[in-house]
Amino acid sequence: MLPAIPEDGLKMLAYWIGAVCTLGIYTILYRENRVYRILEHFYIGLALGFGLVETVNKVLDPQWFRPMVTETSVSVASFDKPPHLEGVELDKTIKRVGDGSWKWKPSESPQIRLVGIPPDWGAPNYLKLWLHLDSPVTNGQIKLTVRIHNPDAPEEASLSTNISTDFSGWRELRLELRDFSVQGQPFRDFEKVGKYRVLGDVVAVEFQANDTLVRSGATVHLDELRHCIGYKWWWAFALVVGLMYYTVLSPRFGWMSRLSLSFLMSLSAAGYTFKAFTIEVPPQIQDSFRPIFGVDFATAINNAIFVGVLLCVMVYFFFSVEHRHVLIRGPANLGRWLLMLTFGIVFGNTVMGRFSLFISRLDFLMLQNPVEADK
Structure with missing residues (x-):
């Protein structure tokens, strides 16, 4: 029988395993190395195993298998x-x-x-x-x-x-x-x-x-x-369609994977795309018509800026007429700069998200270790 490990010892062991794995992953900032590769495969395998268990326990079993075989x-x-x-x-x-x-x-x-x-x-x-x-x-x-x-x-x-x-x-x-x-x-x-x-x-x-x-x-x-x-017995056909994806591994039956893929893509195009268009697009178009008169000054300024930016970006994508005239070239150039500004903001948010993850790991290493946590 293995000796019992104290709870404090388990906390310390878990912390050091997490710390070594975190520092090992960050060795990629120096250069490509075997430690990073080993930990990368470890994390990918762990994520796949966890995702598979979660998919079976929270999706396939309660939402597909049980409704199919039980009343x-x-x-x-x-x-x-x-x-x-x-x-x-x-x-x-x-x-x-x-x-x-x-x-x-x-x-x-x-x-x-x-x-x-x-x-x-x-x-x-x-x-x-x-x-x-x-x-x-x-x-x-x-x-x-x-x-x-x-x-x-x-x-x-x-x-x-x-x-x-x-x-x-x-x-x-x-x-x-x-x-x-x-x-x-x-x-x-x-x-x-x-x-x-x-x-x-x-x-x-x-x-x-x-x-x-x-x-x-x-x-x-x-x-x-x-x-x-x-009983939703017809849900069994979903398993057949799903298994057809794996026929891509067979040169002889690979056409079956293309058949299932095209079938699901057509359902998505006819169902979700049409649904998204009818539900999401008309309200967005309606919201684009914002009042400038009859509202308070701050709302009027905000609506004017919104409508101006919208029109400039739309003019930039209007290629039916050449952008030679100043009334078209000016708003189109401004629309391009506004697009670049928007893309920069999106990229900055992505970078800040990565920094948030980095700061979280530093917090784990420096403040969540058992020594600091017990203070």
Whole structure:
């Protein structure tokens, strides 16, 4: 068994390893050498290993693999607490999920209404509900209604479907939202591309028994209502497209890598580029028209400088007419100097970023060592 290392000794060892690696990397400022090369490969390998683990743990596993092989669902009502509703009571003997279920007698209360449920359902594909009947009720039905307050619509909307009661015992019902009857406008309106069929705020869920079920005197048990997105099995094709990139290593199948690359580039050009143009460019053009009159003096001066710089730079890139006339040559030359000034500022910020990293490493060597830290 290896001897235990004191905590102070571990801190000192970690500091000296970091210090040696930092000073070894900075030996490149003198000249190319083997120490720098070894540490460079060490850092690159460490970064690749860390990046691979982070990609698997934070991207591939939670955002791709789990949604693909597991059902994404959120509980709406667990029915394991006293309901405080007429004709409904908590039953801890006949249950399917959790600590209990709701025992509902439609003959005493034909309708029950669930409030205080999570309002944000996102974009579900279907609902799941556990339902129990002691005996089948022919022609009996339960109308399930989801009441929705949509901020984008003036009136309340709803989604509803009918559940047949021609079975006995427990049954897990899968209720596809596309089969629901729609009243009003339950889905949100989004200006951004990519948002589709997102429900508004859900305010209540109602269960309404029809006359046949009420007259039968049957007892219904409710348990675990969930809204679900479902399995995203089609995401498996992303793995196929990703593996096609590695065919570049094969002279025979290299065309497959070009096929996948062209496919993803076309998606990016048609999707992201169009999206960026429609969302980002028009607001920038609109913001370029700034008022000079009717505002305070400081704002007027600032807007005048902004518009002047913008026009000079645009004239510099206007090549349809030769820059011979003084009214074009002068603003174009000024626009070129303004571009150089902007590029210099960007380069200066980049250099200052590198200096910030250098100062951080000096702070580590001089002030964060165990001797100085304990003072």
